Amino acid sequence: MGSQPNRPLSPHLQIYRWSPQMAISIFHRATGFVLATAGMMTLLWWLSAIGGGTESFATFQKYVVSAGDGATGWQTASNWFFRLLALAVTYSFFQHLFSGLRHLVLDMGAGYELAASRNWALAAFIAAIFATALMALLVASRVLGV
């Protein structure tokens, strides 16, 4: 319609008092954005590196995973950038997964009581942090050989 340009918008984040319920909502968005961009682009790079043969996989390995003993400063920096990115994507994955499951339960009309909604929001945060830590330990021991 466009005839009422100054209609009120819903208030932004800084208006609300922080609580597990509102935090998990904005975290669902933020982690979804991380997965949609960094997560999917890295997945596509990984798939095309596998499909591209040993040489293209070695390039992926060198910049993303580890450049080995002869690493230049630039490659080491790149490795650490992607390790931090991988940690962010892993956390985003589990956070989005658990808060997504919470959404599916809410969509069925369950879990809206004050205590229940607060507890399940907290549980999703805790589960995401534990799952991320577990994955990080697994990757550190198996892939990076730490």
Place this chain on the structure above:
Amino acid sequence: MGDGTGIGKVRGLGSAKHGGEHWIKQRTTAVSNLLLTVWLLISLILMPNFDQGTLAMWLAQPIVAVPMILLLVSIFWHVRLGLQVFIEDYVHDDALKFGAITLLNFYVIAGAVFGIFTIAKLAFTGSPA
């Protein structure tokens, strides 16, 4: 049906019949994402090693290539729906919003087609040396 105000023009016409479509598709792709990413996660945990040869042999099998293609379709579809809402909520200028949605469409279609082509090529013609 009147022809005065905006509401007057549409009053009495009934719903467009796809009000719930976006919402339902977002939930449907959420469930398929859940199944497919859990499959991928378990597959990665069970992988004996992460050499190119091992991964290429694994990915070229129909039993892996098909769910991986489904995973790309499901996730990029979910990305399309989710980031659409993200843009609609935060980009208020009509021209910018139109541009952002267009870029989003380009991104998800290009990403999905690129990934599907990569997997299909590997499955059909094998890994290059």
